[in-house]
Amino acid sequence: MTEFWESSFQNKLTMWGFEPADSALAALELFTKNDLNKILIPGFGYGRNAKAFTDKGFDVTGIEISETAIELAKQHYGEHIKVHHGSVSAMPFDQELYDGIFCYALIHLLNEEERGKLISDCYHQLKPGGYMVFVAISKNDATYGHGEKIGHNYFLTRHGVKLFFYHAGSIEKEFRVYGLVEAKEVKEPAKNMGDKPSQVFWQITCKKQ
Numbered sequence: 001m002t003e004f005w006e007s008s009f010q011n012k013l014t015m016w017g018f019e020p021a022d023s024a025l026a027a028l029e030l031f032t033k034n035d036l037n038k039i040l041i042p043g044f045g046y047g048r049n050a051k052a053f054t055d056k057g058f059d060v061t062g063i064e065i066s067e068t069a070i071e072l073a074k075q076h077y078g079e080h081i082k083v084h085h086g087s088v089s090a091m092p093f094d095q096e097l098y099d100g101i102f103c104y105a106l107i108h109l110l111n112e113e114e115r116g117k118l119i120s121d122c123y124h125q126l127k128p129g130g131y132m133v134f135v136a137i138s139k140n141d142a143t144y145g146h147g148e149k150i151g152h153n154y155f156l157t158r159h160g161v162k163l164f165f166y167h168a169g170s171i172e173k174e175f176r177v178y179g180l181v182e183a184k185e186v187k188e189p190a191k192n193m194g195d196k197p198s199q200v201f202w203q204i205t206c207k208k209q
C-alpha cells in the first residue's frame with residue numbers, strides 16, 4: 001500500500017489538482033454551521049481538501065501514509081502544516097480530541113478489519129457533539145466489478161489497488177453504532193467535466209452524542 005501511493009505521488013505529483021472535492025466543501029459547510037474548529041483529515045494526500053478548511057480558519061491535522069504527498073503539501077501550502085506520517089492502522093497518533101473528521105476516498109482502500117478500526121479510532125478521537133464525514137466509493141460507480149474479485153464487493157483493480165464498494169447495507173452495518181446520521185450518494189465532481197466522468201461515492205455523516 002505504501003509503495004503504491006509513494007510511486008503514484010512521485011510519478012503523478014498533484015494528480016487531482018488543487019481544487020477541493022465537492023464533498024469537502026459540503027463538510028466545510030456542515031462543520032462551519034456547527035461551529036467546529038479543530039479537525040482531523042486521515043488520508044490527507046497533498047492537502048487539497050485541507051486547504052479549504054485552513055482558508056476558513058480551521059485548525060487542521062492530517063494523517064498520511066506517503067512521505068512524498070506530505071512533501072508536496074509542504075511545498076504548496078507551507079512547512080507549518082501538521083501531518084502525522086504513517087498508516088491509519090497505527091491510529092491514534094496523538095491524544096487530541098477533534099471537533100470534526102473528514103476522510104475522503106481512503107476507507108474503501110482498506111479491508112474489513114482495517115475499516116472497522118478506522119471508524120472506531122476516528123469516533124474515539126471525536127468530541128461529544130462532533131461530526132465525522134467519510135466519502136467512500138459506491139457499488140453504483142461505473143468501476144464496480146472491474147478487476148479481480150477478492151471478496152464480497154471487494155476488487156483488485158488492474159492498477160493494483162484494492163477497492164471495497166459500499167452500498168446502503170454495508171454502510172448501516174459498519175457505521176450504525178458510530179452515530180450514523182446520514183448517508184447519501186453523490187457524484188464527484190458534482191459538475192459534468194466534459195471528457196472526465198464523475199465517480200459515484202457515498203457521503204457518510206456520523207455525529208457523536
Ligand SMILES: C[S@@+](CC[C@H](N)C(=O)[O-])C[C@H]1O[C@@H](n2cnc3c(N)ncnc32)[C@H](O)[C@@H]1O
Pocket residue numbers: 001005016021042043044045046047048049063064065066069086087088089103104105106109
Ligand atoms: C484516493 S487518495 C485521496 C487523497 C486525498 N484525500 C484527496 O482527496 O486529495 C487516498 C489517500 O490516502 C492515503 N492512504 C492510503 N492508505 C493509507 C493508510 N493506510 N493510512 C494513511 N493514508 C493512506 C494515500 O497515500 C492517498 O493520499
